[in-house]
Amino acid sequence: MKEKSIKEFVIEIYSLLIEENIDSWLKSEEAIVRSKLNPQEFLSLKIKIKSLSAEIAGEFADAVIKEGFPEKEISPQKEKKILNEIMSKYMEKIKNESTN
Amino acid sequence: MGGSRVYKIKKLKTGGKIKGSPGNSSNFLNAVESGIQNQILSQAVGALISYSTPLNTLVCTLKMVKLAYEMYSKGKEAYDSSGGDENEAIKAAAGVVIEKAVDKLKSEAIRIAVSSAIGEQKMDINDTAKTIIVDSISGVIEGALT
Numbered sequence: 001m002k003e004k005s006i007k008e009f010v011i012e013i014y015s016l017l018i019e020e021n022i023d024s025w026l027k028s029e030e031a032i033v034r035s036k037l038n039p040q041e042f043l044s045l046k047i048k049i050k051s052l053s054a055e056i057a058g059e060f061a062d063a064v065i066k067e068g069f070p071e072k073e074i075s076p077q078k079e080k081k082i083l084n085e086i087m088s089k090y091m092e093k094i095k096n097e098s099t100n
Numbered sequence: 101m102g103g104s105r106v107y108k109i110k111k112l113k114t115g116g117k118i119k120g121s122p123g124n125s126s127n128f129l130n131a132v133e134s135g136i137q138n139q140i141l142s143q144a145v146g147a148l149i150s151y152s153t154p155l156n157t158l159v160c161t162l163k164m165v166k167l168a169y170e171m172y173s174k175g176k177e178a179y180d181s182s183g184g185d186e187n188e189a190i191k192a193a194a195g196v197v198i199e200k201a202v203d204k205l206k207s208e209a210i211r212i213a214v215s216s217a218i219g220e221q222k223m224d225i226n227d228t229a230k231t232i233i234v235d236s237i238s239g240v241i242e243g244a245l246t
Binding site: 001003004006009010013014017018021022025026029033036037041044045048049052064069070074076079080083084087088090091094095097 | 136137138139140141142143144145146147148149158161162164165166168169172175176179180184189
């Protein structure tokens with residue numbers, strides 16, 4: 001049985017959940033998304049989502065461990081704040097990439 | 101170059117030349133496609149930030165991660181001490197939650213029993229009063245039993 005750290009747990013679980021949430025948003029906007037992308041581009045987008053989810057999860061894991069997780073309890077408000085800050089940063093980064 | 105990216109795609113598809121085009125049209129198309137993907141991605145992340153996705157599972161997940169890690173740790177401990185027995189690992193992992201569930205069930209069982217008993221008394225009281233009575237009595241019983 002492989003040794004796993006709490007950081008790996010955070011990354012794996014959050015990566016999956018972030019990806020699931022983005023996928024579910026894509027499904028809700030399916031008509032618009034499909035009108036802008038062909039199947040190959042859509043697949044490429046899915047790959048980007050996977051990679052982005054992992055990056056966000058990785059930064060989130062580092063941030064909560066720095067705050068003392070798991071020994072120290074992180075309140076839901078703090079958890080949300082940290083995650084939102086990281087996601088906002090990535091959102092700006094992606095926006096800047098799309099306009100350059 | 102002026103205009104929106106959507107406008108630029110339309111122009112390319114119907115033919116003709118866009119003034120000030122940066123050069124090779126397929127490189128330009130690739131850049132535009134990538135730009136659209138990034139736009140979609142940034143909108144998706146924006147939706148996540150506002151927790152407005154239909155799924156919305158990112159609230160209070162850290163507690164569950166901690167529990168998941170506890171389960172894994174117990175499971176690994178049992179796996180190592182049993183010389184690699186996966187069944188022991190799974191039992192130990194599940195036991196972390198079941199112990200907590202049994203604790204929760206214990207107090208719920210008492211509450212349910214007290215609530216049912218009060219119901220049978222057919223006392224003419226409102227829901228708030230009933231809740232207070234159930235809480236008080238259940239609390240006393242639990243305190244005596246644990």
